[in-house]
Amino acid sequence: MSETRVTAIDALPGEFMMWVLIMSELAVFGAGLIVFSAVRLTDLSGFADAQAQLHTVGAGVNTVVLVTSGWLAARAVGLAEKGRVRATRVSLGGAAALGVVFLWIKGAEYADKAAAGINFETHSFFTFYYLLTGFHAAHVIAGLVIFALVAWKCQPRLVETGAQFWHMVDLVWLLLFPVLYLVGRV
Amino acid sequence: MKYPTQKIAFWYFLVAMILFAVQVTVGLTMGWVYVDGNFLHDILPFNVLRMLHSNSLIVWLLLGFFGAAYYLVPEESERDIHSPKLAYLQLAIFVLGTAGVVFTYVFNLFEGNWLLGKEGREFLEQPKWVKAGIVVAALIFLYNISMTVLKGRKTAITNILLLGLWGLALLFLFAFYNPANLALDKQYWWYVVHLWVEGTWELVMASILAFLMLKLTGVDREVVEKWLYVIAALALFSGILGTGHHYYWIGTPGYWQWIGSVFSTLEVAPFFAMMAFAFVMVWKGRRDHPNKAALLWSLGCATLAFFGAGVWGFLHTLHGVNFYTHGTQITAAHGHLAFYGAYVALNLAIITYAMPLLKGREPFNQVLNMASFWLMSGGVVFMTFTLTFAGTVQTHLQRVNGEGFMDVQDQLWIFFVMRFGSGVAVVLGAILFIYAVLKPRREVIDPGPVEQARLQETPAE
Numbered sequence: 001m002s003e004t005r006v007t008a009i010d011a012l013p014g015e016f017m018m019w020v021l022i023m024s025e026l027a028v029f030g031a032g033l034i035v036f037s038a039v040r041l042t043d044l045s046g047f048a049d050a051q052a053q054l055h056t057v058g059a060g061v062n063t064v065v066l067v068t069s070g071w072l073a074a075r076a077v078g079l080a081e082k083g084r085v086r087a088t089r090v091s092l093g094g095a096a097a098l099g100v101v102f103l104w105i106k107g108a109e110y111a112d113k114a115a116a117g118i119n120f121e122t123h124s125f126f127t128f129y130y131l132l133t134g135f136h137a138a139h140v141i142a143g144l145v146i147f148a149l150v151a152w153k154c155q156p157r158l159v160e161t162g163a164q165f166w167h168m169v170d171l172v173w174l175l176l177f178p179v180l181y182l183v184g185r186v
Numbered sequence: 187m188k189y190p191t192q193k194i195a196f197w198y199f200l201v202a203m204i205l206f207a208v209q210v211t212v213g214l215t216m217g218w219v220y221v222d223g224n225f226l227h228d229i230l231p232f233n234v235l236r237m238l239h240s241n242s243l244i245v246w247l248l249l250g251f252f253g254a255a256y257y258l259v260p261e262e263s264e265r266d267i268h269s270p271k272l273a274y275l276q277l278a279i280f281v282l283g284t285a286g287v288v289f290t291y292v293f294n295l296f297e298g299n300w301l302l303g304k305e306g307r308e309f310l311e312q313p314k315w316v317k318a319g320i321v322v323a324a325l326i327f328l329y330n331i332s333m334t335v336l337k338g339r340k341t342a343i344t345n346i347l348l349l350g351l352w353g354l355a356l357l358f359l360f361a362f363y364n365p366a367n368l369a370l371d372k373q374y375w376w377y378v379v380h381l382w383v384e385g386t387w388e389l390v391m392a393s394i395l396a397f398l399m400l401k402l403t404g405v406d407r408e409v410v411e412k413w414l415y416v417i418a419a420l421a422l423f424s425g426i427l428g429t430g431h432h433y434y435w436i437g438t439p440g441y442w443q444w445i446g447s448v449f450s451t452l453e454v455a456p457f458f459a460m461m462a463f464a465f466v467m468v469w470k471g472r473r474d475h476p477n478k479a480a481l482l483w484s485l486g487c488a489t490l491a492f493f494g495a496g497v498w499g500f501l502h503t504l505h506g507v508n509f510y511t512h513g514t515q516i517t518a519a520h521g522h523l524a525f526y527g528a529y530v531a532l533n534l535a536i537i538t539y540a541m542p543l544l545k546g547r548e549p550f551n552q553v554l555n556m557a558s559f560w561l562m563s564g565g566v567v568f569m570t571f572t573l574t575f576a577g578t579v580q581t582h583l584q585r586v587n588g589e590g591f592m593d594v595q596d597q598l599w600i601f602f603v604m605r606f607g608s609g610v611a612v613v614l615g616a617i618l619f620i621y622a623v624l625k626p627r628r629e630v631i632d633p634g635p636v637e638q639a640r641l642q643e644t645p646a647e
């Protein structure tokens with residue numbers, strides 16, 4: 001008797017192991033955000049003062065940049081499935097370029113904080129700010145490497161796996177942005 | 187046993203079990219030191235006993251892993267071990283090194299000597315010549331196993347096993363780096379200690395467990411492999427940054443408190459997955475393997491590892507909790523159940539599975555072996571509870587009320603007496619296990635007609 005029954009796991013689009021990674025990442029960032037929110041309750045005014053020093057507009061622009069990049073990655077999957085290698089690579093290149101723009105804006109904000117003498121130890125708000133956005137930025141860099149690899153091979157299955165990862169990076173930023181930058185602002 | 191060179195495993199398992207007996211005997215002696223206070227103080231001080239207890243544990247577990255690799259790699263790769271001669275040379279180096287370590291710790295003739303003296307770092311006390319010997323033996327082993335795997339069939343089990351064993355050997359190199367700054371020393375020291383037991387060893391554990399499940403339950407290899415990859419991914423994802431839970435109070439930056447807390451909380455996941463894996467495989471099983479004792483040890487291993495490493499680890503891993511419990515008997519409770527569940531039980535599972543085949547015996551129900559499982563596991567679990575209660579009381583008296591260390595130790599005496607009692611059960615269990623594996627040739631309980639018919643249908647493999 002062979003098991004030909006299609007399970008929920010088989011029905012998932014994309015690479016199964018990537019889903020395992022995505023769930024693990026969401027668990028980590030989710031735990032980080034929950035802990036951040038809990039610690040914030042113990043020092044509302046301190047967190048508000050620290051938050052006031054962030055560049056909300058820059059982060060808002062970055063949100064648009066990253067979501068647009070995600071759209072280009074999704075578009076690349078469709079193109080790869082149609083076998084349009086060149087168009088797939090252009091689309092992936094665009095997604096990666098916007099990833100670089102994201103890092104550049106993020107880097108400018110880090111540089112600005114450093115110039116103002118703000119670091120990990122300044123306030124517990126900034127400990128979380130650097131940990132969460134820093135881990136996220138590291139994933140953006142990892143995403144760029146993944147884009148380079150899947151664009152090189154350019155097989156539909158691989159492009160889909162790369163897009164899967166990139167959407168996770170997108171999603172995490174969409175969770176970080178409101179909680180770190182917006183919640184509590186008047 | 188399909189391949190003659192699998193016989194190598196027998197000698198590794200034999201030496202491992204001898205050291206296992208040494209380890210628990212020294213442990214029991216230490217248990218009495220806790221009760222009496224000054225037992226053997228002039229002959230074998232407590233710190234020497236502790237070195238012997240922990241070092242012999244690590245060495246016998248490693249020998250068990252090597253034995254397991256020499257047993258399962260031929261079956262997985264479908265060919266004999268590349269060089270049996272090198273395998274026996276490797277074992278000889280380990281035996282010599284172990285003898286050298288015991289001699290150095292007990293007589294301490296070369297205090298301060300660069301090459302021959304003990305190095306004074308907890309768990310990595312071995313003199314430099316022994317460390318070098320370990321590296322040489324590890325290189326021989328990796329060469330031998332890798333050559334066998336490369337020339338043969340590649341499976342997920344051998345892939346993950348090799349990843350774990352290579353990582354284990356490379357990380358040991360940090361044992362040679364010993365910065366003068368104590369905080370830095372500890373930071374690198376954990377690269378060996380933590381990234382072994384909560385990283386690379388987990389990969390070894392998962393792959394050996396997968397091999398056992400494959401053999402004992404007859405589930406499709408494809409299913410086993412999917413689980414194995416998920417478990418390996420979870421172990422590395424959580425375990426590597428989980429090192430942060432050792433960086434709370436040693437002079438490293440404060441952000442490690444959050445990295446350590448979050449990632450080491452997730453370290454429960456791979457252990458939960460291994461437990462779920464073992465039970466699901468049994469449910470999905472297509473064969474009823476006659477070696478029931480091996481199945482008992484495999485399920486016991488997955489379960490006790492989840493509780494010892496997972497639950498008892500989580501118990502004191504959050505930095506807000508660890509601030510109070512750090513270095514109390516809570517740590518000892520976790521250490522004992524985690525090592526027993528994850529690695530001792532795993533080794534005893536593969537030994538229980540392989541020994542009847544290595545010794546060319548008919549499969550038998552191994553009642554004595556199963557009795558030793560319950561005696562030993564019962565003892566270790568009792569010990570864990572005793573030490574957990576001792577640690578709770580200790581945390582309150584010492585860390586909350588601020589009483590002196592030795593005053594508190596006096597008040598914990600009753601717990602130490604109970605722990606000694608559970609230690610007696612563990613030692614008796616260990617002796618019974620070794621006897622059960624090596625000696626009896628007959629069934630202790632005659633199988634009934636149903637079981638006999640089934641035994642004839644399902645040969646051992």
